[in-house]
Amino acid sequence: MFFNLRPRRETSRGGPSRRENQRFAREEAFVIDDEVSHLTRLRSEPSENYRRAMRAGRKMPISTFKMLSGREDNCSRTGRFSLADRAYILGQYLPVNGPRCVDDMDSEAYVSQFSADGSLFVAGFRGSRIKIYDVESGWEVLKDVSARSLRWTITDTSLSPDQRFLVYSSLSPIVHIVNVRGGATDSRANVTEIHEALDFSDPADDESSIGIFSVQFSTDGRELVAGSNNDSIYVYDLVANKLALCFPAHTADINVVTFADETGHVLYSGSDDTLCKVWDRRCFRGEKPAGVLTGHTDGITFIDSRGDGRYFISNCKDQTIKLWDNRKMSSTCKYAMPKKYEWDYRWMSYPPEARYYKHPHDQSLATFRGHSVLSTLVRCYFSPAHSTGQKYIYTGSSDKCVYIYEVVTGKVVAKLLWHESIIRDCSWHPYHPSLVSSSWDGCVARWEASRTDSDR
Structure with a gap:
């Protein structure tokens, strides 16, 4: 399912010239919803009491020194920093220094993520390896997992909320679960410990070539949700140890499924059919989503929720990240049209005529x-709420860089270049100004903080 694409004026050669593309880029003004701008500033800027005390206007930065002095003078009238004050101070320190190499493997790094509390870090590689690092113990390897029944690569990993278990998937209907804390450091299936296999194949379906692209624990740790290359969403009940739900959700590969918030009632899914869909399990009606969001012109590679059950971002093969509000969704998709260009993102450059x-x-x-x-399938995320108030969006990139965008302005505030190949995944520590990038060059690298402005 693809949408009608309306190009700007084309040249006789079938696409806009370089000069026209540059003009299109200048003409395309960044616009963001006023509510998003307001909410972001509320969570990441000093209170009005601080600004009045410092005689600073809305656009004037306040140095860390002045913020600390203001706390001593009780400018907030509470004797301490608010969550927004803290996020404002920490948000001035972007993780752009370095990097330091955490690990250097002989195969491509596909996935990497901090645990929710930042104490663990998980990295999955194409060469059947998954490493779990103890961040608080100098990045020592807590667990070195040799993946079982691997097909091509590790496609996704997820830690349970209590950090006792790790699940990993590949292009197979079998998802494996491993004990993080117990057993030997070197974890090999049926040698040092058992990797329990969870079968996601539908008993009513004879198709055995299912591949799982995305898998995630629910916030209570009782369920797993997954998206696959057979256009379906799966929900696995870990308590009953069986597949609880399977339904066709899109018309192409589902590259990502994630929870909207901690309740676990609402799901977001993104597919190669270019659509983002919202699913509400409280009023689930067969195969019909609660809503559909259109806007991308190519396959969606990843979705990250802001965690409030309302806003989320998506990364896409159309070379953009989009910000969404699920209150603006439509009940159905009414805008399906044939695609106007042909390309394969796995080995071709993006068509210049499609860029705008x-x-x-x-x-x-x-x-x-x-x-x-x-x-x-390059991934993107909101920056942490604790240290930045989610004022940034960051992503890996095929040009070997990590990009950090400012949500309100859309500007690239940092571009981290060091790796020698594609950066598929990256992760910002939930509490510290530290970011880890994982690349197809096999390196997992750690970037540390630097001031983005000078103290005055």
């Missing part, structure tokens, strides 16, 4: 451009 196509019915709140999504 606009979806005629774009429902997104904002579009972020600069990074590239080629060869693999």
Whole structure:
């Protein structure tokens, strides 16, 4: 399922010239929803009491020294920093120094993520290896897992909320679960410990070539949700140890499924059919989603929720990240049209004539451009709420960089270049100004903080 794409004026050669593309880029003003801008500033800027005491206007930065002095003078009238004050101070320190190499493997790094509390870090590699590092013990390897029944690569990993278990998936209907804390450091299936196999194949379906692209624990640790290359969403009941739900959700590969918030009632899914869909399990009606969001013009590679059950971002093969509000979703998709260009993102460059196509019915709140999504399913995220107030969006990129965008302005505030190949995944520590990037060059690298402005 693809959408009608309306290009700007084309040259006789079938696409816009370089000069026209540059003009299109200048003409495309970044616009963001006022509510998003307001909420972001509320969570990441000093209170009005501080600004009045410092005689600073809305656009004037306040140095860390002045913020600390203001706390001593009780400018907030509470004797301490608010959550927004703290996020403002920490948000001035971007993790751009370095990097330091955490590990250097002989195969591509596909996935990497901090645990919810930042004490553990998980990295999965194409060469059947998954490493779990103890961040608080100098990044020592807590667990070195040799993946079982691997097909091509580790496609996704997820830690349970209590950090006792890790699940990992590949292009197979079998998802494996491993004990993180118990057993030997070197974890090999049926040698040092058992890797329990969870079968996601539908008993009513004879198709055995299912591949899982995305898997995630629910916030209570009782369920797993997964998306696959047979266009279906799966829900696995870990308590009953059986597949609880399976339904066709899209018309192409589902590259990502994630929970909207901690309740676990609402799911977001993204697919190669270019659609983001919202699913509410409280009023689930067969195969019909609660809503559909259109705006991308190519396959969606990843979705990250803001955690409030309302806003989320998606990365896409159309070389953009889009910000969404699920209150703007439609009940159905009414805008399906044939695609106007042909390409394969796995080995081709993005067509120049497609770069500035606009979806005629774009429902997104904002579009972020600069990074590239080629060869693999590159991931994107909101920056941490604790240390930045989620004022940034960051992503890996096929041009070997990590990009950090400012949510309100859309500007690239940092571009981290060091790796020698594609950066598929990256992760910002939930509490510290530290970011880890994982690349197809086999390196997992750690970036540390630096001031983004000078104290005055």
